[in-house]
Amino acid sequence: NPMFVGRIISQDGKTAAIYVPLEKGANGKEIADNIREFVRQQGGPENYYVAGDPVARDTFGAEMFKLMAIFAPMAGLVMFAVRYLMFRDLFLSVALMMDAMIAIVWSMGLLIGLGFPIHVMSSMAPVFLMAIATDSIHIFNEFYFRYKEERDKKAAIIKTMQAVGRPVRYTALATAAGFSVLLFMNIIPVKVFGGLVAFGTVILRVLSFTFVPAMFTFVTAESVEKASQGEEIGTSRTSLFLGRLAGLGAHRPWTVVLTGLVFFAAAAAGTTRIVVNNNMVEWFKKSSEVRTADRVMNKALGGTSLGYLVVSSKEGEDEFIKTPQALRHIEGLQRRLENLPYVGKTTSVVDYVKRINRVLHKDDQAYDRVPESKEMVGQYLFLFSMSAKPSDLDNVVDPFFKQANVWVQLKTWDAKAMRRVIEAAKEYQRENPLAMEIKPAGIAYFNLVWNDEVLWDMIKGFLMALVVIFVILAVNFRSPKWALVGYVPLLFTVILIYGAVGFMGKDFDMPISVLSCLSLGMAVDFSIHFINRFRQRLEEGRTAPDPESIEKALVWTAARPGKGILRNAILFAAAFSVMLFAPLTPYVTVGAFIV
Incomplete structure (x- = not known):
């Protein structure tokens, strides 16, 4: 019986399906868990599987809450450990963690206080803010250098804030602006995510100052002295390595530029x-x-x-669907889609009509057609409505x-599958014109719309962020040329x-789109710090820059602020490394590419 094969029972008769319609607001994960527990208690040799959009969506939501509760603290602990290994100062390591935690608590508190639910995007915000908080490391880094020079804690603090303030x-402004453009998107979870991270970034920078x-001021001079050991440019192995790296770029600029262009061209090819x-x-x-x-x-x-395709008369004609022309048109559409x-599998009223016609003619296959x-x-x-449930x-x-x-039953949840169904339906309409409209609907179509709205919104937001960040760079450096360098x-x-995403064959999905905002914030952070400190160093010379002074300034910038x-970067990667162990692939994807 074609009404059952593929829907209720498999072709080989080894698999049967039970469809469980859910009421609005029902939790798919809870129902799935109850079903699994029930069949476990019943025993038997059968294997039971529970699938469907409500199950996947609500299970993801439940796992997301668990991960938010686990990975934000884990990211904090990893950052704390790495921060301590860098400076060997417990008190200041705790201070950096408190900076991040205050911003996270305020941001998530604001989110809940405004009545917004936790979404997959907003659930990543604590880890994002934890990583963005690492920008405070520049203050710590400069403070220890300044203390070695000033030998006075208060003077070192003032000099530090003057140098890196x-x-x-501006890194905070650029990062916040990059996320703030998401407020102009159409999808509410995207807006909430952008506003949440932008707010948290501003709070982090206020706390930084x-x-x-x-x-x-609460750290003893002895602790600062101990922590600042090895911070001299001439003795620090890290600073010496970074200085040599900058020297390589200064002495062989064309080699570095051409190598970069090769990588850029290869990566650009991958984006296609x-x-x-x-x-x-x-x-x-x-x-x-x-x-x-x-x-399975x-x-x-x-x-x-x-997915659904709703077929109707363009004129709104009553009983239009009963006409043989309309039914044959729908049947042809089904065959095209299959x-x-x-x-x-596809199913429509045509299948009911054909089955009734055949059964009433003694199951003669010749009558397996539209009357x-x-x-x-x-x-x-x-006749069918009188002998069965009208709801059928x-x-x-x-x-x-x-x-x-x-x-229309699809064997994949890919949004592009439903897109192909819609395209095929339109092609069929063009080839077989009839006064009939076809409109898509259903959860598969919802996923397609979600795909287009969210992902294209993120792309649009990314392009807007590029423009906004360039303006911020130009204002910061007071020069479009330096902005272009940054x-x-x-x-x-x-x-x-x-x-890399293109060459790996990964789809540009929501987790990947999130990377666009974060990668912008990360890259602009490093550019602003390097160029600002480089220009500061040149201005300290109080003479017109020459090739030798420029090279010395580059080496100094790489060795000191570069550290x-x-x-x-290490703290940033450490914060996201915990996501590599998540059971959900969006977290793993974001973690892997950031690291």
Whole structure:
């Protein structure tokens, strides 16, 4: 019986499906857990699998809450350990952690206080803020250098804030602006995420200028002396290495530039391979219950992802669906869709009419077709509604037979699969013109719309952020030329990341799109600090810069502020490294590319 095969039972008769409609607001994970517990108590040799969008969505939400509670503290502990290994000062390591935790508590408190729910994007905000808090390391780095020079704690604090105050302020402004552009997007979770991280970034910088210097005053001179050991440029192995690296760039600029251009060109080629797509089931690891169930059901049955095509008369004609022309048109549409690689099964009122016609003619296969008259179709459907539950027909046709609902079962949750279904339906309409409209609907279509709205919003926001950040760089450096210099590592970093995404064959999905904002903030942070301190060093010479003084300034910048940049990068990577161990792939993806 084609009404059952592929929907209720597999072709080989080894798999049967039970469909569980959920009421609005029901929690798919809780229901799935109850079903699993029930079948476990019943025993038996059968294997049971629970799949579907509500199960995947609510399971992801539950896991997301767990990860938010686990990974933010873990990121903090890792940062604390790395920070302590850098400076060997327990008190100031705690101060840096308090800086981050205050901003996170205030930000998440504001989120909850305003009544917003925790979404997959906002759940990542604590780890993002933990990483952004690492920018304070520049204050710590400079403080120890200044203390070695001044030998006075208060003077070292003042000199430190004078030296790094401007770059720290503008890095915060650029990072906050990069996330703030998301407030102009259309999707609420994207807006909330952007506003949340931007607010947290501002709080972090306010604390950097108030809380962090205040904490320095509580540290004993002996502790500072001990922690600042090895911070001299001439003795620190890290500073010496960075100085030699800068010297290489100064002596062989064309070699460095050409090497960079080769990598840039290769990465740019990789970006052309990127495909914009979203698949929530693939946010779980292959061994997870959700993904295993989805894989088994898609192999045995028509598919777990359900989309609809609503067919109606352009004139709104009553009983239009009963006409043989309309039914044959729908049947042809079904056959066209079933030829697509992602479509496992289609069902419509046509299948009911054909089955009734065949059964009433002694199961003669010759009658497995649409009847010749509208009246005959009407009689068949009336007879069926009297002998079965009326709700059976409600799933495929409206009470006035103005509209028909074609069920399309897809064997993948890829958004591009539903896009291909819609394109095929439009092609069929062009080739077989009839006064009929076809509109997509269903959870598969929702995922497609979500894919387009969220991901293209993120791309639009990313491009807006590029413009805003360039303006901020130009204002900070008071020169478009220096802004362009600061822009180069920013663009290089972003292109390199997305080039790797393209070559790896990963889809441009929501987790990858989140990287655009973060990579901008990370790259512009390093650029602002390096260029600001380099220009400061040149101005200290009080003479017109010559090649020798420029080289010395470059080496000094790489060896001294550059050490803070390196420490910042290490702390940044350390904060996100904990996400590599998450059971959900979005966290792993973001963690891997940031590290």
